[in-house]
Amino acid sequence: xxxxFPIFGILTAILLSCALYQALVVAPTEQTMGEVQRxxxxxxxxxxxxxILFTINFVASLVYLIRRNPAADMVALVSAExxxxxxxxxxxxxxxxxRPVWGIWWTWDMRLxxxxxxxxxxxxxLVLRRFSSxxxxxxxxxxxxxxxxxxxxxxxxxxxxxxxxxxxxxxxGGGSIDPRMMHVLLINWLAFSCFAFLICWSRYRLEKLQRExxxxxxxxSLTQSSRSPR
Amino acid sequence: MNGxxxxxxxxxxxxxxxxxxxxxxxxxxxxxxxxxxxKK
Numbered sequence: 401x402x403x404x405f406p407i408f409g410i411l412t413a414i415l416l417s418c419a420l421y422q423a424l425v426v427a428p429t430e431q432t433m434g435e436v437q438r439x440x441x442x443x444x445x446x447x448x449x450x451x452i453l454f455t456i457n458f459v460a461s462l463v464y465l466i467r468r469n470p471a472a473d474m475v476a477l478v479s480a481e482x483x484x485x486x487x488x489x490x491x492x493x494x495x496x497x498x499r500p501v502w503g504i505w506w507t508w509d510m511r512l513x514x515x516x517x518x519x520x521x522x523x524x525x526l527v528l529r530r531f532s533s534x535x536x537x538x539x540x541x542x543x544x545x546x547x548x549x550x551x552x553x554x555x556x557x558x559x560x561x562x563x564x565x566x567x568x569x570x571x572x573g574g575g576s577i578d579p580r581m582m583h584v585l586l587i588n589w590l591a592f593s594c595f596a597f598l599i600c601w602s603r604y605r606l607e608k609l610q611r612e613x614x615x616x617x618x619x620x621s622l623t624q625s626s627r628s629p630r
Numbered sequence: 631m632n633g634x635x636x637x638x639x640x641x642x643x644x645x646x647x648x649x650x651x652x653x654x655x656x657x658x659x660x661x662x663x664x665x666x667x668x669k670k
Contacts, residue, residue, distance in 0.1 A: 492638075492642075
């Protein structure tokens with residue numbers, strides 16, 4: 401187990417470098433947008449990874465609500481935190497791509513606005529977990545996560561239900577994509593999925609350790625208070 | 631290479647590195663707390 405983590409880390413680093421090379425060099429240049437279209441390989445893969453992490457958060461929250469399993473609570477927390485990182489990347493790279501292509505940084509259309517709302521929901525989830533001292537915090541957070549997860553399909557399908565400036569999805573959107581671009585996109589997605597898994601793994605270990613330390617500190621203070629003269 | 635493309639890729643890695651740095655700092659703080667607990 402101790403060796404698995406560094407080996408997986410090295411493999412992920414190699415895969416990320418290979419994916420970067422594929423995105424910047426191997427992938428063909430799009431005719432209309434030119435070089436700037438290569439943002440697509442980071443923007444879309446980050447969005448997919450964020451959606452998967454928020455789905456994991458939903459499942460783990462549901463498991464926690466049913467079984468009150470602390471491990472499920474930790475998985476929920478970790479997936480939400482890493483999901484926010486990827487969702488932030490989507491919200492940052494999107495406007496950088498929109499500026500040269502649409503001529504604007506941001507527009508309040510349904511896809512962009514719903515993605516921002518999704519991000520805000522999960523930020524509030526983390527704020528709740530960070531600053532609430534109630535013993536019911538994991539329960540409240542799990543409930544909030546269930547409602548937050550409802551926003552994920554809404555964000556994804558918003559471009560089908562509403563007229564938006566955002567292009568149709570790459571898969572299932574009716575549009576066509578060059579097979580070489582699709583190949584590069586999938587390599588990048590694999591690389592970022594492995595990277596997300598690696599971060600989640602580290603964060604889970606950290607969270608587990610943190611809970612053990614908090615428990616030990618609580619035990620220590622209990623022992624000290626029982627030793628002190630009354 | 632296009633400036634917007636460089637900006638997007640750089641921003642992506644800055645965000646990832648910033649998050650990884652917070653994990654490292656949290657881990658070192660925990661290690662200090664473990665050391666203090668061991669001393670007691």
